[in-house]
Amino acid sequence: MTHFADCARSIRTTIIENEWIAKDTRRIRFLAPEMAASVVPGQFFMIRNPAGNDPLIGRALALYNRSPAPQPISSQSPAPPVDHDRSPPAAAGWIDLVYLVKGKLTSSLAKLRPGSDIAVWGPLGNGFPAAPVDHLVMVAGGIGQTPFLTLAQEALGNAKFGDAGNRPMGYTPQVSLCYGARSQEYLAGLEDFERAGVELHIATEDGSRGIHGRVTLPLEQLLQNEQRSGKSVRVVCCGPEPMMEAVAELAARYAVPCQVSLETPMACGIGICFTCVAKVGTTADWDYKRTCVEGPVFDAAEILWH
Template sequence: MSHPSHRDSICLEDARIIEHHAFPGDQHIMRLQAPRCAAKAQPGQFVHLTVDPQRPLRRPISIMRASADEGWIDLLYKNVGEGTALLAARGGGEYLSVLGPIGQAFQVREQRPLLIGGGVGMPPMIFVAESLKDSAHQPMVILGSEVPFPFIPRPSEILLPDMPDGVIASMPLLDDWNIPCRLASQQDMPGVHQGYVTDLARLWLDALEAETRAQVGLYACGPHPMLEAVVRLAREYDLPVQVSLEEFMACGVGGCAGCSVEVQTENGPAMQRVCVDGPVFDGYRVF
């Protein structure tokens, strides 16, 4: 069994809950004081945390932001079962056992990254965007949700003439970073595109000059049908694409192989573990 190099950087620490906020749609954002994890976290990685002392089985949650200087990480999760319900009940000042950062991170190589996040797949895209805000790369971010967004959308100050009329809502944090962002949903939200994230992605790509479009790479995290659609879009425009998969994980460190998926390799199909061989994969190798 292979031994990914990043496994040597995984830390185990007791992290204190600094902030814990609830949002509509049973969504929560938790900030943890986890200095060892924060110092090494990269966009696309996740943590495996104990939600309650009575529940030894950990839950994997993507890292949305990390501050190496201040020693904290932000996690966005949705309350979907017993484990996350217990996590949602935890309050400020309490401690959680955190294993991380885990997994292969996104590797941004293109000058014009197009970041697409759906639902609880939004956090890695926010992390990638923040990592690029002071770089030569110029990201475009498209976020989608079928429940209210875990932030209050506001009209963007960054004009994008290729967007449909009225599609002006953005994530305030991204707007503050001067990173263009637009939102998509089928729930008829003000300022939000009524449709799929890939619809907006197509409009943005079509508006680019051919030379600029050739510098675009797609990066995505979200539900499997969305990721499949993103890879189809990338194939149509002949662009590179990286996707982050979200699978149920038991151990989180590659020991149980319970999160294995089929990936196309140079030697044919092979089963690889999402937790350590991923969660970020070349989209063409997975779909």
């Protein structure tokens, strides 16, 4: 059986940007043209600071955004004219990852500056299915919005993904993001989602922006509305496990298909260490599945949360 890890690459590359985008939250951009050309929405990368061995293992971070490398110019095509008055274009073939600065490794990453080296292996995992639907509803809690920007770009027909762009695109006319956080200062990347054409539905626990309460409140409102409209809906979810369990229960109640992207801690990312297993199946017939190779995206109905 071929696993997604079989197609992964391991590189040492250069950081282009490493910026704050919300409280305790940074976006890191690095050059990786081959990875950018093959990654699909929902996959992830293992990343570590190669300057030391503490911590030794890497950290799994979901793809947030990417710029594919430019297509090579045919030798029979005339070279484009050089405009010496213009600044050089930004490097293509980059990948963006978003991370929360809260531990030893991410604190180390936060200190790295453009031009520094970074060790990366990936892309890893199975990614989200590209399934046609009338309304794709993405549900995020905490840092869980990170897998969804590229999914929205693909679903709305703004970008192609996969080797040679072999994934379908433009398979839904409407994408919403239900995004919950402790307060508005933790909301990261809202402008990116708005530029992609995503409808935002915000919930904060302190009421500083959007609905005062949990992210399941705007989600249930959307599901109720679409149940009355007769539109087909698919839910995808990422965030803290109790939130994902609550979202899975709501989706089941409204008979809506739901996929969850698990945030199980990983050590190797390639299925060797078995530290990231999740219980999948039914209470009578279940098995452990490795989040890094059989996931991180699973059908919510298959997850045994307890």
